[in-house]
Amino acid sequence: MSIAAAARAENLRREIEAHDRAYYEGDAPTITDAAYDALFRELQALEADYPELRVPDSPTRRVGGKPMAQFAPVAHAVPMLSIQTETDTGPSGARDFDARVRRELALPDDAPPLEYSAELKFDGLALSLRYENGVFVRGATRGDGLTGEDVTRNLETLRDIPLRLRGPAPPLLEVRGEAYMRRDDLARYNEKARARGEKPLVNPRNGAAGSLRQLDPAIAKSRPLRFFAYGIGAVEGWPLPATHGELLDALAAFGLPVCDQRLVAAGWRALADFHDRMGARRARIPFDFDGVVYKVNSLALQQRLGFRTREPRWAVAHKYPAEEARTVVTAIEVQVGRTGALTPVARLRPVFVGGVTVAHATLHNEDEARRKDVRVGDTVIVRRAGDVIPEIVGVAREERPFAPMRFQGRETHLAARKTLSAAGIRIIPAPYRKRMPRHPAFALPETCPECGSHIVREEGGAVARCAGGLVCPAQLKGALLHFASRRAMDIEGLGDKLIEQLTSAGKVATPADLYALTAPMLASLERMGEKSAANLVAAIEKSKQTSLPRFIFALGIRHVGESTAKALAHHFGGLDALRRADAAALENVPDVGATVAESLLDFFAEPHNRDVIERLLAAGVRWEENRGRADAPPGPLAGKVFVLTGTLPNLTRDEARALIESAGGKVSGTVSRKTDYVVAGEDPGSKLDKAKNLGLAIVDEAGLLQRLQGDSQ
Numbered sequence: 001m002s003i004a005a006a007a008r009a010e011n012l013r014r015e016i017e018a019h020d021r022a023y024y025e026g027d028a029p030t031i032t033d034a035a036y037d038a039l040f041r042e043l044q045a046l047e048a049d050y051p052e053l054r055v056p057d058s059p060t061r062r063v064g065g066k067p068m069a070q071f072a073p074v075a076h077a078v079p080m081l082s083i084q085t086e087t088d089t090g091p092s093g094a095r096d097f098d099a100r101v102r103r104e105l106a107l108p109d110d111a112p113p114l115e116y117s118a119e120l121k122f123d124g125l126a127l128s129l130r131y132e133n134g135v136f137v138r139g140a141t142r143g144d145g146l147t148g149e150d151v152t153r154n155l156e157t158l159r160d161i162p163l164r165l166r167g168p169a170p171p172l173l174e175v176r177g178e179a180y181m182r183r184d185d186l187a188r189y190n191e192k193a194r195a196r197g198e199k200p201l202v203n204p205r206n207g208a209a210g211s212l213r214q215l216d217p218a219i220a221k222s223r224p225l226r227f228f229a230y231g232i233g234a235v236e237g238w239p240l241p242a243t244h245g246e247l248l249d250a251l252a253a254f255g256l257p258v259c260d261q262r263l264v265a266a267g268w269r270a271l272a273d274f275h276d277r278m279g280a281r282r283a284r285i286p287f288d289f290d291g292v293v294y295k296v297n298s299l300a301l302q303q304r305l306g307f308r309t310r311e312p313r314w315a316v317a318h319k320y321p322a323e324e325a326r327t328v329v330t331a332i333e334v335q336v337g338r339t340g341a342l343t344p345v346a347r348l349r350p351v352f353v354g355g356v357t358v359a360h361a362t363l364h365n366e367d368e369a370r371r372k373d374v375r376v377g378d379t380v381i382v383r384r385a386g387d388v389i390p391e392i393v394g395v396a397r398e399e400r401p402f403a404p405m406r407f408q409g410r411e412t413h414l415a416a417r418k419t420l421s422a423a424g425i426r427i428i429p430a431p432y433r434k435r436m437p438r439h440p441a442f443a444l445p446e447t448c449p450e451c452g453s454h455i456v457r458e459e460g461g462a463v464a465r466c467a468g469g470l471v472c473p474a475q476l477k478g479a480l481l482h483f484a485s486r487r488a489m490d491i492e493g494l495g496d497k498l499i500e501q502l503t504s505a506g507k508v509a510t511p512a513d514l515y516a517l518t519a520p521m522l523a524s525l526e527r528m529g530e531k532s533a534a535n536l537v538a539a540i541e542k543s544k545q546t547s548l549p550r551f552i553f554a555l556g557i558r559h560v561g562e563s564t565a566k567a568l569a570h571h572f573g574g575l576d577a578l579r580r581a582d583a584a585a586l587e588n589v590p591d592v593g594a595t596v597a598e599s600l601l602d603f604f605a606e607p608h609n610r611d612v613i614e615r616l617l618a619a620g621v622r623w624e625e626n627r628g629r630a631d632a633p634p635g636p637l638a639g640k641v642f643v644l645t646g647t648l649p650n651l652t653r654d655e656a657r658a659l660i661e662s663a664g665g666k667v668s669g670t671v672s673r674k675t676d677y678v679v680a681g682e683d684p685g686s687k688l689d690k691a692k693n694l695g696l697a698i699v700d701e702a703g704l705l706q707r708l709q710g711d712s713q
C-alpha cells in the first residue's frame, strides 16, 4: 500500500467529515455540492484501488448502496421490551409508579425516596444497533421484540449513528434507542418534496418509520432522520455502570446521541415535576414526544425488579394527553369577529384531544378552508397542542361521503342515452357513475351571517370582512365604544359596562339608537340610578353638537383614524361631498391611499351604514360645515403635514397637535412623501427611520416651536 495514498485517504475523510458536520449541525454548507462530490469520488476511487484503506467508519459507507430485495430477519440476543404505560396523565401517574416499585421491593414506608432517571418518550421507531469492537455492524428494528428486520444499510446513511464508537470500546455493545424526525426538518423536507411533485410525509413518526422500512437506502438517506440512544441490549466485556443515568453518560461518551432533556432525582414528586415541565415545553422542543419515561436508576435494583411478561417492572411511560384525534365535521359555520373579520369554523362531533373535549376547530379563512378542502361529513384529524386553538390538520379523503346516485344527473344521462341510441350511436356505459361528494367545497356566504351586510375583501388580503360596521351585532359593542369615545362623539359616562347592558337588553342595536334613549328607560337598567340616567341622557344630548372630523372618525370606518378624518373633513368640507366621492377623488386627499379609499367606498356602499347615518342626522346630530375650509385663517403652517414620533420634552402629543392645527397645519399618523415635517422626540419609533429614508425634514420640539412662529429657519 502506498503511504501517500493512505495519507490522502485520511485527509479526504477528515475533510469530508468536517463538511458533513457543518452541513448537518450548522445547517450551513461550507463547500459547493460539486466540490464535495469531487472529494467524495476521489476517496471512493482510492478505496477501490486499495481495499485495505477501507475503514469501517469511512464516510463512503454512508452512501446507501443498491436497493435490497427484502430485509433479513434479526433475532435480538436480548429481547426488545415494551414499557408499561401510565395513562393517568396527572401527577398521580408518577406517584402510582413509585408506590408500585416500592411495594415490589418490599420497602418500608419510612425508607428513603428511591432514585429515578427520567427522560422523554420519543415518538419514532425503536432500534437496536450492534457495535463489535466499536464498529457498527448491524442495525435492526424492534419487530415483535424478539425478531426484527435488518435495516443496517439504511442506518448507515443516518448521520446521528456513529459508524465507530469513540474511545476504547467493548467487544460487544448493543445500543437501544429511537429513530425520529424533527418537526422543522420534516417541514423543510416536505416543502422540497412538494416542489418536486412528490408526496409529503404525513407526520414525523410515520416519516421515521416509513423511511427506515425503505428497501432503497438512497431514499432513507434523503430523509432527515435522527437518533437518540436510551438503553442497551447485549453487552460483552464492558463493566456496566451502577446506574441508568451513568449508563446514558457512557453512551454519550461513546459518541452516541443522548437527549439532554433528562434528569436523575429521588422521589415521585420530582418525576411528576419533570412530566409537567416537559409537558409545558412540548411545543418548543423540536421533535415529538408523547410522554416521559421513568426508570429506576440503580441497575442492581432494576435486576431485582425484573420483568412481568414483556414489560420491565422498573420502568413506566407516563403519557401526555393525545394531541391529535379523529372526528367528523358536522357543519361549517362562519363567525364574525369584533373587527368584522369572517372566520370559517368547523363544528365537530365532540372528541377528547389534548386534554379537553373539542367541538369546533378554526379553519382560519376561506383560502385555508379551500386549501385543506374540509367539507361537511368529512372525517378529519384534529390537533390541539397546549393552549393553541384546535385545528384541522388533515382530511381522510377516502372516507368522504358521496352523494346518492340519484342526485348525480341520472335523468340527464338517461335522456342523452335515449337520443344517442335513437341516432344509432353506441354508448359507453355510465359516465354519470363518476361519484360526486355529497357536500360541496366550502365557500364564504355573500352576505354577513350576523347582519346581512355585504362582505368585502381587502386587496391581496386573505381576510374577508363584513362591511356593516355600524349595524353588525358582532361588531356592535366595539363600534359603540368607539363612537362614544372622547375623541369621537365624546359621550361622557358611556363605558363598556353600560354598553354591554344596553346591547344585551336589546335597547341599542346601532349608534343611532343611543339618541332614542330616555332617562326612565335607562333608570330601569340594573345599577343605574335616576341621577346617572339623567346625566347620561344629558351627555348624549350634548354630543349632538359636534364637528365633521369627529363625526367621520366616530363612524369607525376601517383605516380612518382621527387625522384621516380631519383630512377628509377639511378636503370635502361636508358629509355629502365625502359620501359622493369616488376613488380618484378620495385619493386626492393627503394621506389617503388606495386602501383607505377602498375602505371608505365599502363603508358608504353598505345601505345599512347609510341608513344609520341618516338616522343620526335625523336625531339631531349636527356640525358646522366648511369651517375648516373657508373660515380658517391661513396660519404659518397652512397646508403643511406633520408626523409626531417619540416623547417631546415639554409638549404632550395632544398639545403639539393642537398647536400645529391652530397654525393651519395637519398631523398625520403615517410618514409618507406627502409629509412635510417629522417632529422627533425621545425614543422615536420606526417613523423616524422611514423619514430618514425618505429624506424628509426632521425637527425637534424647539424646531416645531420656531415654525409655529412662522420662522422656518
Ligand code: IVH
Pocket (backbone or CB within 6 Å): 081, 082, 083, 084, 119, 120, 121, 122, 123, 125, 126, 127, 177, 178, 230, 231, 293, 312, 315
Ligand atoms: S426504554 C425496557 N426509553 O417506547 C424498556 N423506551 O414501549 C425499554 N421509547 O418502542 C424501552 N422513548 O422505542 C425507553 N426514553 C425511552 C423511550 C422509549 C421511546 C419507546 C421504545 C419502544 C416503546 C416501549
